[in-house]
Amino acid sequence: MICDYCHSHIKGYYYEDWAGHHICSGHVDSGDVPRCDSCGQYITSRDKCREVERGRHICLACLANEVTDENFEWVLNQVMRRLYNAGFQDIQPDWITFRMVTKKEMSSALSENAAGMHTGVSIMDQLIWVLDHSNKIAIAATLAHEILHSWQMKNRLAHYRDYSKSEYAMRICEGFAQMGSWLILDTIDHPFARWRRDHMFDNDDEAYGVAFKKIFERYKQIGWHGIIREARLNKLKI
Numbered sequence: 001m002i003c004d005y006c007h008s009h010i011k012g013y014y015y016e017d018w019a020g021h022h023i024c025s026g027h028v029d030s031g032d033v034p035r036c037d038s039c040g041q042y043i044t045s046r047d048k049c050r051e052v053e054r055g056r057h058i059c060l061a062c063l064a065n066e067v068t069d070e071n072f073e074w075v076l077n078q079v080m081r082r083l084y085n086a087g088f089q090d091i092q093p094d095w096i097t098f099r100m101v102t103k104k105e106m107s108s109a110l111s112e113n114a115a116g117m118h119t120g121v122s123i124m125d126q127l128i129w130v131l132d133h134s135n136k137i138a139i140a141a142t143l144a145h146e147i148l149h150s151w152q153m154k155n156r157l158a159h160y161r162d163y164s165k166s167e168y169a170m171r172i173c174e175g176f177a178q179m180g181s182w183l184i185l186d187t188i189d190h191p192f193a194r195w196r197r198d199h200m201f202d203n204d205d206e207a208y209g210v211a212f213k214k215i216f217e218r219y220k221q222i223g224w225h226g227i228i229r230e231a232r233l234n235k236l237k238i
Contacts, residue, residue: 017041018195038062062135086224100132116142118149144180158234175211214238
């Protein structure tokens, strides 16, 4: 097997990404081969990416497919249509201000690994942030997650209200919001979407992984309208 970075035969351990790149482990461990901050694939040559912020590299494929101010509304409409068809017919996007922000801004407001954020002063005054320079699939999945937080707030769900007071409530909120990301990824016929969708089930985080998988199992039993009803009635359990 040939390393896609040094073009030598791989001896020993190696890393592989969803796009089929094989990289000697030493190159990755030393930091010589970064990942695209949008799709996660290894960047095998610096002329195949752009450093949009210090230490934040985006591959050329994602830059060619990035969400901009000009196409953001189209992406948002695609997400809203899929959520509406699933049964979330009372979402009010007009109550939400959407912003694309830098990694530095997102890290300062939330955490270094965050791809999105939802906050709300009131039900009719909400804010959703997503990372700029992200590809359409990544943005759509993040938007769906954050919009379901908006839906939780609008419906005054007990688990959303108790988010900061109870770890159990937080896990239900995040696990349910992950269902939005899964819904979007499951409708997109693209290798990255399929990889990211399947990778959700490998996540061992108590909220974003374990809680999501338990809610997903419930979804398989009763469907979207069933889990939406249980969420409204605060009967979701994990």
